[in-house]
Amino acid sequence: xxxxxxxxxxxxxxxxxxxxxxxxxxxxxxxxxxxxxxxxxxxxxxxxxxxxxxxxxxxxxxxxxxxxxxxxxxxxxxxxxxxxxxxxxxxxxxxxxxxxxxxxxxxxxxxxxxxxxxxxxxxxxxxxxxxxxxxxxxxxxxxxxxxxxxxxxxxxxxxxxxxxxxxxxxxxxxxxxxxxxxxxxxxxxxxxxxxxxxxxxxxxxxxxxxxxxxxxxxxxxxxxxxxxxxxxxxxxxxxxxxxxxxxxxxxxxxxxxxxxxxxxxxxxxxxxxxxxxxxxxxxxxxxxxxxxxxxxxxxxxxxxxxxxxxxxxxxxxxxxxxxxxxxxxxxxxxxxxxxxxxxxxxxxxxxxxxxxxxxxxxxxxxxxxxxxxxxxxxx
Amino acid sequence: xxxxxxxxxxxxxxxxxxxxxxxxxxxxxxxxxxxxxxxxxxxxxxxxxxxxxxxxxxxxxxxxxxxxxxxxxxxxxxxxxxxxxxxxxxxxxxxxxxxxxxxxxxxxxxxxxxxxxxxxxxxxxxxxxxxxxxxxxxxxxxxxxxxxxxxxxxxxxxxxxxxxxxxxxxxxxxxxxxxxxxxxxxxxxxxxxxxxxxxxxxxxxxxxxxxxxxxxxxxxxxxxxxxxxxxxxxxxxxxxxxxxxxxxxxxxxxxxxxxxxxxxxxxxxxxxxxxxxxxxxxxxxxxxxxxxxxxxxxxxxxxxxxxxxxxxxxxxxxxxxxxxxxxxxxxxxxxxxxxxxxxxxxxxxxxxxxxxxxxxxxxxxxxxxxxxxxxxxxx
Numbered sequence: 044x045x046x047x048x049x050x051x052x053x054x055x056x057x058x059x060x061x062x063x064x065x066x067x068x069x070x071x072x073x074x075x076x077x078x079x080x081x082x083x084x085x086x087x088x089x090x091x092x093x094x095x096x097x098x099x100x101x102x103x104x105x106x107x108x109x110x111x112x113x114x115x116x117x118x119x120x121x122x123x124x125x126x127x128x129x130x131x132x133x134x135x136x137x138x139x140x141x142x143x144x145x146x147x148x149x150x151x152x153x154x155x156x157x158x159x160x161x162x163x164x165x166x167x168x169x170x171x172x173x174x175x176x177x178x179x180x181x182x183x184x185x186x187x188x189x190x191x192x193x194x195x196x197x198x199x200x201x202x203x204x205x206x207x208x209x210x211x212x213x214x215x216x217x218x219x220x221x222x223x224x225x226x227x228x229x230x231x232x233x234x235x236x237x238x239x240x241x242x243x244x245x246x247x248x249x250x251x252x253x254x255x256x257x258x259x260x261x262x263x264x265x266x267x268x269x270x271x272x273x274x275x276x277x278x279x280x281x282x283x284x285x286x287x288x289x290x291x292x293x294x295x296x297x298x299x300x301x302x303x304x305x306x307x308x309x310x311x312x313x314x315x316x317x318x319x320x321x322x323x324x325x326x327x328x329x330x331x332x333x334x335x336x337x338x339x340x341x342x343x344x345x346x347x348x349x350x351x352x353x354x355x356x357x358x359x360x361x362x363x364x365x366x367x368x369x370x371x372x373x374x375x376x377x378x379x380x381x382x383x384x385x386x387x388x389x390x391x392x393x394x395x396x397x398x399x400x401x402x403x404x405x406x407x408x409x410x411x412x413x414x415x416x417x418x419x420x421x422x
Numbered sequence: 423x424x425x426x427x428x429x430x431x432x433x434x435x436x437x438x439x440x441x442x443x444x445x446x447x448x449x450x451x452x453x454x455x456x457x458x459x460x461x462x463x464x465x466x467x468x469x470x471x472x473x474x475x476x477x478x479x480x481x482x483x484x485x486x487x488x489x490x491x492x493x494x495x496x497x498x499x500x501x502x503x504x505x506x507x508x509x510x511x512x513x514x515x516x517x518x519x520x521x522x523x524x525x526x527x528x529x530x531x532x533x534x535x536x537x538x539x540x541x542x543x544x545x546x547x548x549x550x551x552x553x554x555x556x557x558x559x560x561x562x563x564x565x566x567x568x569x570x571x572x573x574x575x576x577x578x579x580x581x582x583x584x585x586x587x588x589x590x591x592x593x594x595x596x597x598x599x600x601x602x603x604x605x606x607x608x609x610x611x612x613x614x615x616x617x618x619x620x621x622x623x624x625x626x627x628x629x630x631x632x633x634x635x636x637x638x639x640x641x642x643x644x645x646x647x648x649x650x651x652x653x654x655x656x657x658x659x660x661x662x663x664x665x666x667x668x669x670x671x672x673x674x675x676x677x678x679x680x681x682x683x684x685x686x687x688x689x690x691x692x693x694x695x696x697x698x699x700x701x702x703x704x705x706x707x708x709x710x711x712x713x714x715x716x717x718x719x720x721x722x723x724x725x726x727x728x729x730x731x732x733x734x735x736x737x738x739x740x741x742x743x744x745x746x747x748x749x750x751x752x753x754x755x756x757x758x759x760x761x762x763x764x765x766x767x768x769x770x771x772x773x774x775x776x777x778x779x780x781x782x783x784x785x786x787x788x789x790x791x792x793x794x795x796x797x798x799x800x801x
Contacts, residue, residue, distance in 0.1 A: 074668060074714045289453060309751075309759070333751070333759045335453045372688075372712070377756060380688070380712045 070420050073370075074382050075353035077420040083404070084118035087111065087412040092202075092342075094140040095398035097147055100177060103406065103414060104154065106136035112177045113414065125171055125180035130157040130164045133196025141203035141211065143170075143240060151240070152180060155201040155213060158188065165189035166199045166231075168213050168242070186242025189231040190257060193218035198267040198285075200235075202342070206273070206280070210245050212237050212261060212296075214268035214282060222305045225264050228256035233304060235268055235282065235296060237261035249299030262294075264302040264327060270343035271296075276356055277376050281331070283343055283360060286310040287318050289335035293343075293360075294328060295376055303327035309335060332378050338365030341408070342394040345373075348401025350419050361392030363408060368392055449799050452749075453761055454732035456799040462783070463497035466490065466791040471581075471721075473519040474777035476526055479556060482785065482793060483533065485515035491556045492793065504550055504559035509536040509543045512575025517545075520582035520590065522619060530619070531559060534580040534592060537567065544568035545578045545610075547592050547621070565621025568610040569636060572597035577646040577664075579614075581721070585652070585659070589624050591616050591640060591675075593647035593661060601684045604643050607635035612683060614647055614661065614675060616640035628678030641673075643681040643706060649722035650675075655735055656755050660710070662722055662739060665689040666697050668714035672722075672739075673707060674755055682706035688714060711757050717744030720787070721773040724752075727780025729798050740771030742787060747771055 068079050089106035096102060101113040108129040109122035129137045135157030143151035150172040158167040168187040171180030197219025205211045217225040217233035225233025228250060236259035239245055250256035270283040280296040290310020294302050307327050308318040323329065334340070341361040346354040358371040358378075366389055372380040385392070391408035398404055403417040447458050468485040475481060480492040487508040488501035508516045514536030522530035529551040537546040547566040550559030576598025584590045596604040596612035604612025607629060615638035618624055629635035649662040659675040669689020673681050686706050687697040702708065713719070720740040725733040737750040737757075745768055751759040764771070772787035782796040 329753050330758060331756075335759060335761065374708050377710075379709060380714060381760070382714065 071385065073384055075357075075370075076351050077422055078351075078417045079420055080385075080388075081416045081418055082413050083116055083416050084111075084113050084414040085411065086118070087406070087414065088410060089136070089408055090393060090406040090412040090414065091136070091138050092140040092394050093396050093404055093406055093414060094142050094152070095396065095400075095404070096142070096177070097399070099400065101398075101404075101414070102140055102152065102173075102177075104137045104140050106138070107131045108137045108156075110137065110140075110154070110180070114177065118414075119177075121178075123173070123178060123180060125183050126154070127156065127158070127169060127183060127185065130159050130161070130196075132157070132161045132164070135164060135196040135199055138166075138199060138201030139203045139214075141205060144205050144209060150174075153186075153203050153211065155199075155203055157196070157199050158185075159192060161196065162194050163192040164194075164196070165192050166201060166213075166215055168203070168238070187213065187236065187238055187259065189215060191224075191230045191232065193221055193232070195219060200265075200268045202269055202271045204271045204273065204280075205240075206237075207278070210237050210239055212271060212280065214271050215265070216267035217265065217304065219267075222266070225266065225304045226301070226306060228253070228260060228263060231257050231259065233265050234260045234263040235265060235271070237298075261298055262296045262300050262302060264304050264306070266290075266304045270340055270360060272343045272345050272358075274358075274373065274376065275345055275347055276373065279376055281343065281345075281358070283340040285339055286333070286337060288313050288315075289337055290318070291334040291337045291340050292330035293332040293340075293378075294330050297328075300328050301326060302330075309333045310337065331376070332371075338367070338369070339363035340369075341392055342396070344395050344397050344403070346397055346403065348397055350401035351403070351417075359395045359403060361395045361405065363391040363393065366391055368395065368405070450764065452763055454736075454749075455730050456801055457730075457796045458799055459764075459767075460795045460797055461792050462495055462795050463490075463492050463793040464790065465497070466785070466793065467789055468515070468787055469772060469785040469791040469793065470515070470517050471519040471773050472775050472783055472785055472793060473521050473531070474775065474779075474783070475521070475556070476778070478779065480777075480783075480793070481519055481531065481552075481556075483516045483519050485517070486510045487516045487535075489516065489519075489533070489559070493556065497793075498556075500557075502552070502557060502559060504562050505533070506535070506537070506548060506562060506564065509538050509540070509575075511536070511540045511543070514543060514575040514578055517578060517580030518582045518593075520584060522549075523584050523588060529553075532582050532590065534578075534582055536575070536578050537564075538571060540575065541573050542571040543573075543575070544571050545580060545592075545594055547582070547617070566592065566615065566617055566638065568594060570603075570609045570611065572600055572611070574598060579644075579647045581648055581650045583650045583652065583659075584619075585616075586657070589616050589618055591650060591659065593650050594644070595646035596644065596683065598646075601645070604645065604683045605680070605685060607632070607639060607642060610636050610638065612644050613639045613642040614644060614650070616677075640677055641675045641679050641681060643683050643685070645669075645683045649719055649739060651722045651724050651737075653737075653752065653755060654724055654726055655752060658755055660722065660724075660737070662719040664718055665712070665716060667692050667694075668716055669697070670713040670716045670719050671709035672711040672719075672757075673709050676707075679707050680705060681709075688712045689716065710755070711750075717746070717748070718742035719748075720771055721775070723774050723776050723782070725776055725782065727776055729780035730782070730796075738774045738782060740774045740784065742770040742772065745770055747774065747784070
C-alpha cells in the first residue's frame with residue numbers, strides 16, 4: 044500500500060519540539076495527522092495492558108505478573124502490591140486491565156490473568172481496590188475462572204471492557220490445543236463472557252438459563268480474542284481475534300452468536316494444512332474484516348478526543364507480528380478505508396488506548412517494552 | 423501492508439512453464455492464488471479498454487482513437503475501420519468498450535469517446551456493428567452526447583456496462599474545471615447516465631420526467647467515474663471514481679442518488695487546499711471505500727470463473743498512479759479484506775476484465791502498452 048511509503052517518510056527536525064538537548068525528534072507524517080512519539084516509560088517487561096487513571100496517572104500490567112504505576116509521566120520502580128500469583132508461561136501471565144465505571148468512588152481495578160501451572164491452567168478475572176496512593180490493591184478477589192483446565196501457555200484471550208449497561212465483557216481463547224472446544228457451550232474455552240461487576244451472571248445473558256451451556260457465555264466460536272472496544276458511533280461491540288495463518292478477524296459481537304472457529308475460517312494452519320474447507324456456514328457469523336496475511340492484532344480502541352480532530356471515530360488496532368498500528372475509517376459499522384501507521388518503528392505493538400487527555404498511548408511488546416504517547420504536530 | 427512483501431516475493435523459476443527457450447517466467451505468489459503474467463499483445467498506444475469477443479478474440483481501444491483486434495492471441499497490425507474521429511487531448515480519446523448483451527446476433531459494439539476540440543468537447547457514446555471478420559464497424563451512430571461543451575482534456579469518465587435489464591450505464595466526469603456542475607442536474611457533467619441500447623431514455627430513469635433535470639441521469643455528484651461493474655452476489659452496481667488528493671472512492675450506485683462531489687469529499691485539492699470541510703451531508707451518499715492516499719483507480723471487475731477458484735466473487739481494481747492491482751474480498755455489499763497484487767510490476771494498470779475463459783486480463787497504460795493475461799499456477 045502506498046500508505047506505507049507515506050508513513051515511512053519521516054521528517055527529522057531538530058529543535059522544533061521540546062526534547063533532550065541535541066536530540067532529534069522524528070515527526071511521523073500520516074494522511075490525517077502528523078505526530079511525534081514520546082516515550083513515557085521504558086524498561087517494562089512485556090507490558091500487556093494500560094489503564095488511564097483519573098488525574099493523568101496510569102496502571103500498566105507486565106505479563107510476568109507485576110502491576111506498575113506511572114505517576115505524572117514517571118514509572119515507579121516498585122510494583123503495586125496485592126496481586127495474586129499468576130502463571131507466567133509463554134502467552135500466559137498478567138493480561139488485560141480495566142477500571143470500574145465508577146472507579147473514582149469504588150477504586151476497583153479489574154485484571155485478567157492466567158492461573159495454575161503449565162500443565163493445568165485457565166484464564167481468570169480478578170479485581171482489587173487501588174489504594175489512594177496507588178501502591179497497593181486491597182480486597183483482592185477472583186470473580187471468574189474458565190471452568191476447565193488446559194495444558195501449555197497458549198490462547199488465553201484476556202481483554203476486558205465495561206459496557207454502558209454496567210456489565211463487563213472478558214475475552215477468552217481456545218487454549219491453543221483445544222480448538223474444538225470453541226464450538227462447545229459446555230465450557231468457556233473459545234468464548235467471550237459477560238459478567239456483572241461483582242462476577243455474577245447477568246440475568247439477560249443469552250445462555251443464562253440454557254441447559255448444558257455455561258451461563259457466562261456471551262459469544263462463542265472464537266480462537267483468541269485480544270482486542271475489544273465499543274463503537275461510539277453505533278454502540279456495537281467490536282472485537283478482533285488472532286486467526287491461524289491468514290485468518291485474523293474483526294467481528295461485531297452480538298449476544299449468543301457463534302463466530303465459527305474452527306468450523307469456518309479464512310485462514311490455514313501454520314503448517315499450511317487447511318483448518319476447514321469452509322469460510323461460511325449457516326448459523327455462523329461473518330467477520331467485518333479479515334487479514335491475509337495475518338498481522339496478529341493485539342488491542343483496539345476507537346478514537347475520541349480533542350488532540351487528533353481528524354481521527355475522530357477512527358478505529359486503531361495494534362499489530363504484534365505486523366509491527367505497525369492500523370487505522371481504520373469507520374462509517375456506522377462498516378470499515379471504509381485503512382492506513383498503516385508506524386511501519387518503520389520495528390516494534391511489536393501490544394496495546395493501544397485513548398486516555399482522557401485525548402492522546403493515543405501504545406505499549407510495545409518486548410523485554411524492554413515501552414509506553415509511548417502520540418503527540419500531534421501541527422504543520 | 424504485508425501483502426506487498428508477499429506480492430513482491432517472486433519466485434523465478436526456469437523451465438517449469440511453457441516459455442521461450444531460455445526465458446524465465448516469473449511466478450507471482452499471492453495469498454489465494456499463484457500466477458504468471460502472459461503478454462498477449464504489446465506495442466499498444468495507451469490502450470484503454472478491452473472487450474472479450476465470443477470465440478477467444480478481443481477488441482482493444484487505444485486512446486488516440488484506434489480500435490484494435492486481437493485474433494487468437496495475435497494483435498492485428500491494422501485497426502478496425504469505421505470509427506468516428508475522436509478528440510485525443512490529454513485524458514480524452516477513445517475510451518470504454520462494451521458488447522451488446524445479444525452481441526452474437528446484433529454484432530453491436532458500444533464505445534465511449536471524446537468529441538470536439540480542445541476548447542469545446544464532450545463525452546459521447548457510439549455504437550457500430552462489427553463485421554464477421556472483425557475488420558470494420560458498420561452502421562456507426564452516436565447515441566448520446568453530454569449536453570454541454572467544456573474546454574481542456576480532463577475528466578471524461580468513459581466506462582460502459584450493460585445491466586441485466588438490458589439498459590446500459592455510461593460513466594461521466596465533471597470535466598475537471600467544472601466541478602460545481604456535478605451538483606447541477608441540468609447538465610450531464612459529473613453524472614452516470616442510463617440509456618436503452620438504442621440511446622433512448624428508459625421510462626423508469628429517476629429524472630425521466632423531472633423538470634430542469636437531464637432525463638438520462640442515473641446518479642450524480644461524481645468527479646470522474648472510470649470503473650463500473652455489477653456485483654454478482656447482490657445485483658448491485660459498484661463504481662469507483664478518481665477523487666482529488668486522497669479522495670478516490672467506491673460507491674454503490676442507486677438511482678437518483680447524489681454522491682456528493684464537490685460538496686463533500688474525503689480528499690483535498692492537489693495543491694493542498696481543502697475541497698470541502700465536510701465528508702458527510704444530508705442527502706448525499708457515503709462511499710463503500712475510499713483511498714487515502716489516492717491510487718487513481720482505473721477499472722473494476724468482479725471475478726467469476728473457473729481459472730481462479732479462490733478468487734470467486736472477489737473485486738479487482740486497477741491502479742494507475744498506484745501501479746498495482748487491488749483485490750478486495752466481498753461479503754454481500756461490504757468489503758471485508760484487501761490485498762495488493764503486482765506492486766512489483768511498475769506499470770500503470772488501465773483496464774481489468776474477466777473473459778469467458780475465466781482468465782483475468784489487464785491493459786497497461788503507456789505508449790508501449792500491453793495486454794496481459796493472468797494464468798494460474800498450481801503449486
